[in-house]
Every structure is written in structure tokens, then in C-alpha cells.
Amino acid sequence: MSAAQPKTNVVLIGMPGSGKSTVGVLLAKHLSRGFVDTDLIIQTNHGKTLQQIVDGAGHAALLDAEEAAVRSLDVENHVVATGGSVVYSAAGMAHLKAIGVLVYLATDLATLEARVGDYTMRGLAKRPEQTLADLFAERQALYEQYADVTVETAGLSHDAVCARVEAALDR
Template identity: 80%
Template sequence: MPTPTNVVLIGMPGSGKSTVGVLLAKHLSLGFLDTDLLIQQANGKSLQAIVDGEGQGALLRAEEAAVLSVEAERCVIATGGSVVYSAVGMAHLKALGTLVYLATDLATLETRVGDYTMRGLAKRPDQTLADLFAERAALYDRYADVTVQTTGLTHDAVCKEVEAALAAR
């Protein structure tokens, strides 16, 4: 089966979307695009600065605008963890390619993310990483064309699992 036009990675912060995305792009001879970087470029500030200065809603609006601006072909697209809150954004991404959910357990995410209050997460002030995990899991499942369990795997191993899952489609 030929490589899909784009491979879109979704999942929680710390699931490896950006890191695996670069590796996957190299393995599949595709370009790489990170929507978090598009948000920062368009707004001239970090994701955390957007959240701190304008709140969660501003980051979600900026993320949706960045996603809707994507017109990529033959790319691996790493998205922000909160992209699944935008139905219109997800519909756009689904039209661009195959959505791959990098599913990671909460303990691994907590270790990788560390101080999540400085990560630029679209979350309410009272939400923990565990709250976000519980809230978003069903959304990732709903939108994913392919789910790859990443817990306990190296980034290279995740990349190979994604490649195998794509080849099996």
C-alpha cells in the first residue's frame, strides 16, 4: 500500500509526537511539520506565554487557526495535544491524511512532561495532567485511524510500530 499523503500524529503532551514525527519523516522520506511551532510563529510567543497572557481559550483558538492553515502534502504532521478539542480542525486533519494516536500511559507522560505548568498546555488552572489524560483519551480514540501503544518503547521502536500499522492499512 502506498504511503498516505500525510501522517498526522495525535496524543497527549509527552507521547512523543514531535520526536517520533521527525524520525518517521526520515524513515518514510516525508517532510515534517509541527503545529505547535506554527502557533508560536504566528503569535510571536511561546505556547506558555499565550496561556499565561490570554488563557486557555486563546491557545485553543490559535491552535485551530494553525491547523486550518495547514495545506501540506507528503508530510508527517505533529499536532498539539489539545487539537482534539476542535472538531473542524480534526476534520481538516483527517482530510489531509491518516490520524495516528500515540497512546501512552499516564505514569510515562508524567515522567516525560515533568512540570506541566510550564509546558504551554491548554488546560484550566484547576486541571492536572491526570485530568487532561482522562478528558482527552476518548477524543483521541474517536478521531484516530490508527492507535499505536507507545508505553515502554523507545522512539525508534514507536516509529517502527507506526510504520507497521500504516503498512497494514
């Protein structure tokens, strides 16, 4: 895809548990677009779950795999759900910005904790001593920095979040 082409993709960013994958599928259906989940690309490319990658090679290996998966994206008219740690890669984020509109699904920590549950088995790119609250504090500014659009998701169903994203894209 050349840089001169319009940004035809909608790229969802946000914390694990913010609803990127679920809202992404709904949004793709509503917008008649394809759907790509970069976590699934990573798992397919490596033949392992995200947690197996972290357990076997550490969180840095997952970050590297995520950057490679994101930078390999060559799609148009898709909704892309990214992994929560995608914002750690400036090169990956530059590529996503070039191909799409970045939508941050902003979700409060209490909701994330309730949705994620046992985050130690979630395949998160985090240092061993980091908690979900630590990740939230560390990543929030990065999501805000990269986002073209921010959609607050507090107290909303996935369908309602999808409707808010659609409304924001129409503006």
C-alpha cells in the same frame, strides 16, 4: 488541497509527552517526507511560546490559535505533529482527517508524568484547576474517537514507536 486527493499525510495525535514531535521527525526521515509541528506554527505566528500565550490570554486563546494553525495546513507527503489539545476542535480534526491518516500515540499516564515533569510551564491548553491526570482522562476518548490507527507506546523507545507506526501504516 481538494477533497478528491488521496490522504498523503501522517498526522500524529496524543497527549503532551507522548512523543509526537520526536517520533514525527524520525518518521519523516524514514518515510522521506516533510515534517510540520503545529506548535511551532503557533509560536511563529504569534511570536510567543505556548506558555506565554496561555499566561497572557488564557487557555482558550491557545485553543483558538491551535485550530487556526491546523486549519491553515496545506501540505502533502508530510508527517504532522499536533498539539495535544487539537482534539478539542471538531473543525480542526475534520481538516486533519481530510488530509491525512490520524495516528494516536497512546501513552500511559505514568509515562506522561515522568516525561512532562512540571506541566505548569509546558504551555498546555488546560483550565487552571486541571491536572495532567484530568487532561488525560478528558482527552483519551477524543483521541480514540478520531484515530485511524492507534499505536501503544508503553515501554518503547522513540525508534521502536516509529517502527510500530510504519508497520501500522503498511497494513
